[in-house]
Amino acid sequence: MSVVAFPGQPGSVPDPATGMTTMVAVERFLDSLATVTTRVGYAETLARLTAVAGPAHPVDDLTPEHYAAVMDRWKTAAAATWNRHLSALCSFTTWAQRQDILATNPARRLERRKPARRGDRSIPRTRLETLFTDIGHALRERLLWRFLYDTAARAEEVLTLNVEDxxxxxxxxxxxxxxxxxxxxxxxxxxxxxxxxxxxxxxTGPVFLADRRAPASGPRTPAAADIDPTTGRGRLSYPRAEYLFKTASAKLDPHRQGWTLHQLRHSALQHLAQAGRTTPELQAKSRHQHLASLGRYVRLGEETSARVTAEADPIQRRRPR
Structure with a gap:
């Protein structure tokens, strides 16, 4: 879909003394974020906002129509993807309001989506092994997928790794x-x-590199830490990595939709649980702060419930074998 621009009204170019452009506001907001993974995740959404509104558009003149045009790119995406991009817009809006550079809430007409309830989202081990060992896929992709599964780490954490880490x-x-x-x-x-x-x-430099050299100038130029000093290639982005995984896994997915990078984390935890790992062990591997959070990943089902009940049955334990 082509980018929709919303030109400002005559005389709407911000006064340098009092106003602020959308591009400058976005840059300052991203600079204010202490967590690298959050900054990287929000950057894609806010780059879209800058393109839709125009870099020189006054941030105080952003409207619900601008935000709707931004979110239109993900209107057919999964609920989790939609909510992630909407969260970026809402966080930017809250920050801008606190800075007194935005008086209204352009996100007021947009709503979070409720994810559809699913059963087991884990990927069978045999299909994962097929993906991991298929030399038809590039080494970078096979390593990334295996790395995510081995570590049960979040994709954002792994994609922001540097060699020094x-x-x-x-x-x-x-x-x-x-x-x-x-x-x-x-x-x-x-x-x-x-x-x-x-x-x-x-x-030095990012562990997982993009296919091309990073832009040397302009608004899309990445930070120096996101460029390999030897080749000049930038860091592999989450959207690109996700696209490559979904494309590669589509032929193995019974629904032909492909799987997400997050499902590698889920699968790792699910498989460990099925192998008999305890909840504290799973918490150590997943690094969840609360044990309750593991409930969304680990559901062993009726068969496990029946086995645990039988093993704990005092009458059954006393019966001679």
Missing amino acids: LDLEFRRARVVSKGGAIEYVHWATPTARLLPRLLTGRT
Whole structure:
């Protein structure tokens, strides 16, 4: 869909002394975010807002129509994707209102979507192994998918990793969690075998690189930390990584829709639970702050309930075998 621009009214170019453009406001908002993963996630949505409204459009003149045009790009997306982009707009709006540069709420007509309830969202191990070992897929993709499954980490955490964050000897990586805390994720032998092949001697820069060199100038120029100093290639983005995984997995998905990167995390936890790992062990692996959060990932079903009940039955335990 082509970008829809909403030109400002005559005389609406902001006064440098009092007004602020949308582009400047977006840049300042992103700079105010302490968590890298949040900043990266919001950047895509707000880049769309800047394109729709126009970089020089006064931020105080943003309207519900601008926001609706931004969200139109994701109107057919899953509820989680829609809600993620809407959260970015709402957070920007709240910040702008606190800065007294936006008087209204352009997001007031937009509503969060309720995700459809699903059963088991885990991916069967055999199909995952087919994906991980298919040399028809690029090394970068196979390593990323295996890395996410081995570590049960969030995709945002892994995509923001730099080579300096890796501890190859102890098979772990330092990540910034959702709350901003520094934590460690651990991988197994399959990931350990692939990592050196991807790095090929690199000691700095993003672990997972984009296919092309990053723009050297202009509004889309990434931060220096997001560029490999040797090749000039930028960091692989979440949307691109998600697209590649969905495309590659579509032929193995019975619904032919492809799977999401988040399902690799879910699958890892589900498979560990099925292997008999305890809830505290799963919490250590997933790094959830609250045990209750694991309920959305680990549901072992009626068969497990029946087995646990039978094993705890005192009458059954006393019966001779």
